[in-house]
Amino acid sequence: MSTQRGTPLWLALSDRVAEELSQLRAGAPAPSEHELAARFDVNRLTARAALQELERRGQVRRRQGRGTVVARKLEYRVGPDWVPSWTRTVAAAGAEARTVTEDVVTRRARDDERVELGLGEHGRVVQLDRLRLCDGEKAGYQTSVLPAARMPGVRDALRADGSLYEVLAEHYGFAPGRAWIRVEHVTAPDWVARRLDLRGRPSIVLMRGRLDCQRSGVPLELTFAWLRADMFDVVVELGEWKRLPTPVPVRRVEAS
Amino acid sequence: MSTQRGTPLWLALSDRVAEELSQLRAGAPAPSEHELAARFDVNRLTARAALQELERRGQVRRRQGRGTVVARKLEYRVGPDWVPSWTRTVAAAGAEARTVTEDVVTRRARDDERVELGLGEHGRVVQLDRLRLCDGEKAGYQTSVLPAARMPGVRDALRADGSLYEVLAEHYGFAPGRAWIRVEHVTAPDWVARRLDLRGRPSIVLMRGRLDCQRSGVPLELTFAWLRADMFDVVVELGEWKRLPTPVPVRRVEAS
DNA sequence: GTAGCCGACTTGACTAGACAACTTCTGGGT
DNA sequence: ACCCAGAAGTTGTCTAGTCAAGTCGGCTAC
Known part of the structure; x- marks a missing residue:
């Protein structure tokens, strides 16, 4: 050298x-x-x-x-008008997408969930935990919480089909564009780091939170996803899509 | 052990x-x-x-x-209704914020910038490069590009005062809320890595581009910020601010 | 045919030691 | 009072080697 x-x-x-x-x-x-x-x-x-x-x-x-x-980074787009699809996101990079459903349970809603989803005191929710794979590599973990009462039969629909958003759109009148979205770039919480095998690797993850609503504005889904930041370029868009000019410094740095 | x-x-x-x-x-x-x-x-x-x-x-x-x-991570919030302030962000964590203005120059706009800012063929811009320090440590680098013609005297105003957004608000009718935001988790370009001393460290930084507009919708600023991902939790929120329910997995992972 | 074992190759983990580069403090000199 | 030299302590770089653990393919035994 x-x-x-x-x-x-x-x-x-x-x-x-x-x-x-x-x-x-x-x-x-x-x-x-x-x-x-x-x-x-x-x-x-x-x-x-x-x-x-x-x-x-x-x-x-x-x-x-x-x-x-x-490896090449995948582009993961987030925005109010954008319906995320794991399959499409991964396929766009020519990789193989796979989803492993880790759990589907019906349980009582926690207090904070009742507030977000507008549920009554004894409201119940369906929680869906899924592991997202890209070319066999653990790339993300996703948790979705759905109000059970508003979505009769959702458990069976979820078991049968892979795409949650298709189920939401077809059966329950889900409307993209009426969403509250939050994105965080954070150090992976311990349980996420364990599930994604992040020991000794870059442990920054992207957490995406999203509250989706029916056309009427009634909350339909509260979902969180953790994605490995070393595998994704995450693009959060507010407003119309534009291509960014690449910034260049005023003064160049001399090579050390 | x-x-x-x-x-x-x-x-x-x-x-x-x-x-x-x-x-x-x-x-x-x-x-x-x-x-x-x-x-x-x-x-x-x-x-x-x-x-x-x-x-x-x-x-x-x-x-x-x-x-x-x-060290403790700082929280850096970005959103349509939220004007980021370096001083406030850092002070919230009890640290000492400092900004070093590396350059303020007026120059011809590049082609892509003309498109973004809606400038004519001979449009000129003011470029402002700033190094952001937190407790003396290089924590971020920011580049702002402003249309010169639309902002007479902006160079002097920038030299005198530290806060860009205050200048924009007072002199040029800047209205937060009409912003286009893009957040990416990317590897630092070489010249940024050099300016921030990132060799061998978690070299991933966050880039934020936004185009703020006057109330009339005329573009006023194009800015990019690179932040060290190991120093910041970056939070982007679209929609009204809410407290996050902390997600929890259905099944706990046993300690390995 | 096929199940399973084994060997080759890979990355992961750990040790021992050496020297370099950088920062801070201390002490001595002027 | 001030500057400079040097020591001490820190992280950074690099070498040489060993063993462990995971993956894959081929070969053997059935």
């Missing part, structure tokens, strides 16, 4: 590898730690540091036993 | 340290790598891995020569 003055080996190496990787398509195997170490005559830990930097940037994905593969 | 079955040493150690740290106030020194290694009889690199995990989570901040100190 011809390192620039003051640039650590592992950083120079990661830049070098990133360049090679940009030529490849997503899913292609990246050089292994051992191979990098041999090729550039550095220690395996140095090569490892380089690959970990690329993982932090979301350019590769690594897994024990399997190896390191090229 | 009494490690649980299957839990790596460094992870158990980081949990243990996190517990101790939660008792301390922000800014207090955390144990050093050497001290941790000695106390728990592990290698320095293992102790280091534990501290790096805490850094990923935003619970500590580390710097060569200075040491590791306890």
Whole structure:
């Protein structure tokens, strides 16, 4: 490696590898730690540091036993007029979407949920917990809470079909555009980190909260999703879609 | 260390340290790598891995020569009805806010900027580059582009005063509420990473672009901010402000 | 045919040690 | 009072090696 003055080996190496990787398509195997170490005559830990930097940037994905593969970030759009679809989001990047339903239960609504959903004192809700996979990798976790009384038979509909929003639209008059939305970029709560296997990885996640309503304005669904920030470019839109100009600094920084 | 079955040493150690740290106030020194290694009889690199995990989570901040100190994440709120203020955001966490204006220049608008701001062929803009500091630490970088013709004398006003939004409101009839917002979780562009000293750290930052308009709907500002994701919880809210019900999974995960 | 074992290859975890770069403080000199 | 040198302590970088654990494919035994 011809390192620039003051640039650590592992950083120079990661830049070098990133360049090679940009030529490849997503899913292609990246050089292994051992191979990098041999090729550039550095220690395996140095090569490892380089690959970990690329993982932090979301350019590769690594897994024990399997190896390191090229990755591209997925674009996840959030907005009042936008009906999110896991399948479409993932398919747009040419990857394979899968959903594992972890739980469907009917239970008493918690106090805060009663307020949000406008339920009476003994209101009951259906909670739906789903794990979202992208090319077999755990990419997100989603919890949906639905008012049971307003949605007769929703449990069976949910079991049969994958798309919650299709069920909502067809059976219960769900209207996109009447939503309250909140997005947070936060450190993953412990239970989310465990479910998504985030130990030792970038643990920033995106939490999307959304309250969807019927056309009449009656709340129909309260849903939260946690998405791995290293796998997604999350785009929150308010107003019409536009392409952003890329900002450029006034004064350039000289290379260190 | 009494490690649980299957839990790596460094992870158990980081949990243990996190517990101790939660008792301390922000800014207090955390144990050093050497001290941790000695106390728990592990290698320095293992102790280091534990501290790096805490850094990923935003619970500590580390710097060569200075040491590791306890940190708390700041909440950065963005929304159509909410005018972000660096001073207020940082002060809310009891930290010291500082802004360094790196550049104020008037120049020809680029093509994409002309489209966004609705300028004519020879339109000129004022670009304002600012470095945002939190307790002396580089925490963000912000670029604002303003149409020069629509805002006579804006350069001098900006030089004199720190708050851009105050200037906009007082002199040019800026009305929050007509904003277009886009939030992304992206890898820092190279020049941003250099300005914020992000080598080897959680290098992911958040970018916010927004186009604020006058009451008449005429675009007034195009701004971009890069924030260190390890220092901020970023919250974007569309719709009226509500207190979030804290989501909880149906089935608890047993500790591994 | 197929189930299962085994070996090759991958990343993960951990240790021991060395030196470099940076920050802060202290003490001595002017 | 002030500046500078140096020591002490910190994190950063890098090497050499070992063993563990997960994945995949091929081969063998049935």
